[in-house]
Amino acid sequence: MNARQSLSDRVSALAKSKLKSDLDVSFANVNLAQARLLLLDAQNNEQSAMASLSAILGYSSLQVFDLVENSQPVARPPANIDALITEALTRRPELMALNYKYLSQQKLHAAGRDQCCRRSARWEQ
DSSP, X not given: OXXXXXXXXXXXXXXXXXXXOXXXXXXXXXXXXXXXXHHHHHHHHHHHHHHHHHHHTTOSXXXXXXXXXXXXOOXXXXXXXXXXXXXXXXXXXXXXXXXXXXXXXXXXXXXXXXXXXXXXXXXXX
């Protein structure tokens, strides 16, 4: 955009000296306006991408991330993809939470049953 700004300034200066026409100045100004619009569009796209990334990562509000180039090569997945799928399914946080909740309910039920059995054993004595 700086290059288009300087071009517009030069064409305007040449037009004042009567070395360029007003049409050339208009073209340079249109070119500069187009550059500003492209810059605003790029900034808008960047903000939209940050908002989408924030939402995908689970943030409730916009987060600004410093993106860096990954210099390490990506390792190929192992040939046995079934092991990866099994590991992914067993390590899913929501499934682990459900499993812990289920185990907790089982232990709570067993504790209640044991307590009830102790009470009935006391009554029988």
